[in-house]
Amino acid sequence: MFKKLSPNIKSSITRSISQSFEDYMSDIGWAEDKYNIEQFYANWREYITTKALWYEKIPDEIKANPKFHEDLAKRVEEVLVRVLNDPPAEEQIAQIEILQEKLGTHYEYGCKAEALYVQNLLEAKAEQQKK
Known part of the structure; x- marks a missing residue:
């Protein structure tokens, strides 16, 4: 079901x-x-039903299909x-290290978003x- 959606909707x-x-x-x-x-899913569900423009573009019969939810x-x-x-990007790592040395902190991070x-x-x- 997910594959049947337009590239724009899939990207959104x-x-x-x-x-x-x-954000979570x-x-x-x-x-x-x-x-x-469960909390993440609750937050995401609220986001897609109140703020996401793509959600309204998906027909109700697709949204009601269990296969769509499985694919999602x-x-x-x-x-x-x-x-x-x-x-993380090398620039991020360098900037964080400079700030940590300046502030005397030691935060760990494992990915670009973190x-x-x-x-x-x-x-x-x-x-x-x-x-």
Whole structure:
């Protein structure tokens, strides 16, 4: 069922999964012990039904089909694996290391999205120290 959707809708679905996952992980501070797949799905479900333009473009008969939901669950898993396996950029690593040395911190990060979270956190801390 998922394969029958237009490339634009499939791309929008993928982006919404990635964005929702990164937002959810940021909300919990990328703390693995706080991760709850049901909560992530609840957040994503709310996002797609209230903010995602692609959701309205999918016919109700497709949305009601269990095969569509099975395909969608597989897509969510693929996207999450891809996000978690996307390594941080060398520029990110360098910037984080500079900030950590300056601030005397030691945050760990395993993927590009988590590195972005850490970088933003450290930049905010550095900005607060300037005040």
